[in-house]
Amino acid sequence: MLAFGGGVIGDLTGFIASTLYRGISYVQIPTTLLAQVDSSIGGKVGIDLKEGKNLIGSFYDPKFVLIDPSLLKTLSKREYANGLAEMIKAGLIGDKKLYTYLLEHETVTEVEIAEAIQVKRNVVLLDPYDKKERMYLNFGHTFGHAIEKKHKYETYLHGEAISYGMLIALQIGIQLGETKEELYQEVLNLLLKRGLVKEPLLKKDDYQAEIIHDKKNLADGLHFILVTKPGDVKIVKLKELDML
Ligand SMILES: NC(=O)c1ccc[n+]([C@@H]2O[C@H](COP(=O)([O-])OP(=O)(O)OC[C@H]3O[C@@H](n4cnc5c(N)ncnc54)[C@H](O)[C@@H]3O)[C@@H](O)[C@H]2O)c1
Incomplete structure (x- = not known):
């Protein structure tokens, strides 16, 4: 096929x-x-x-x-940005050079496409069946999925939902003392410039219930992915719901 x-x-x-x-x-x-x-x-x-x-x-x-x-030449601006969101995520979790490129450039070439694929490839090869390292790819996705679900997969494209999700994850990183405020500001400016998020931003509290209702998240604590600095990730297990 x-x-x-x-x-x-x-x-x-x-x-x-x-x-x-x-x-x-x-x-x-x-x-x-x-x-x-x-x-x-x-x-x-x-x-x-x-x-x-x-x-x-x-x-x-x-x-x-x-x-x-x-x-990709015929892709709409919105669909193009949708893919950029996953590339920004790839840069943040595993390739500082890619992230730095994306801060400055709106279009990508085969070089950056290959770099983003390499980030995914590295973690998938380590953990094909999603037990540990593959979870890094979920940066921004805990809240991203909750946002998509709450709006019935109609209002936000996946890349837009995970863009809000990445900002929420960076804020949680700041609260836990793992992420610097400057990184949040830099990512926020980038996502605003690419039209992936709009102000006023979606609020974390409005989506918490979606996450809490997902039983899978509660049984053993919620694995939550933080970016400590561009290219570096950390998994934390949030047992207390008020830590979100
Ligand atoms: N398997 C995985 O690991 C994985 C990871 C991420 C997302 N997904 C899935 O991928 C899907 C989203 O993929 P998508 O964003 O490509 O959405 P999509 O397949 O719906 O494509 C988006 C739109 O672009 C149009 N299109 C496709 N190619 C085009 C081109 N070259 N020029 C102009 N228009 C074009 C499509 O007709 C569609 O309207 C979701 O179902 C999601 O669950 C899977």
Whole structure:
């Protein structure tokens, strides 16, 4: 099978390929920036149910992923920024040079796309089945997912939701003494400039209930990803809900 399209097409094709005749080979040709730097990499494939996102899926690697940045020319500004958000996240969790580039540049080339993929690749190779290091990729996603869910996946694109989520995670890092205020200001200015967030910002307290209601988060404490400085991450386990 050939997945030619954005992340939706990639995830759907990969999932069908993983189950049809107990698995047939497939190839990914991602055509959105988000799919090029994120969803086509790492082997997670799945589909959404009305009860929730990605409830059915598997780990199934394509034979190869073909990435051609010239396909991005027709992407809307909003969809382009959606992919930039995941690249900013990749820079913050694992590549200071990439993050510094993104502070100054609105468009990316195959060099930065490859750097963002490398960040994801490094953690996926260490932890393919999401037990430890792969969780770093969830920076900004705890609140990002809560925001997407509360607004029924209609108001905010994934990259926009995780942009607010990254700001909330940086604020929690400041509260815990792990993150510097200057980093928060720098990331805020960047996300405002790229149109990924707007002021007044979404408030953490309005989304806490979504996280608390997710039973999975409460059983064993919530693994929460902090960025201590660009390129450095730390996982903290938040047992007390008032620590959020
Ligand atoms: N498997 C994973 O690890 C993983 C990771 C992140 C996201 N995802 C999934 O990816 C999906 C989001 O992916 P997406 O952001 O690519 O969304 P998408 O596939 O919906 O594409 C966004 C929009 O861009 C259009 N489009 C695609 N390529 C284009 C091009 N070259 N020019 C103009 N328009 C184009 C699409 O038709 C669509 O309207 C979600 O379902 C999410 O759950 C999966």
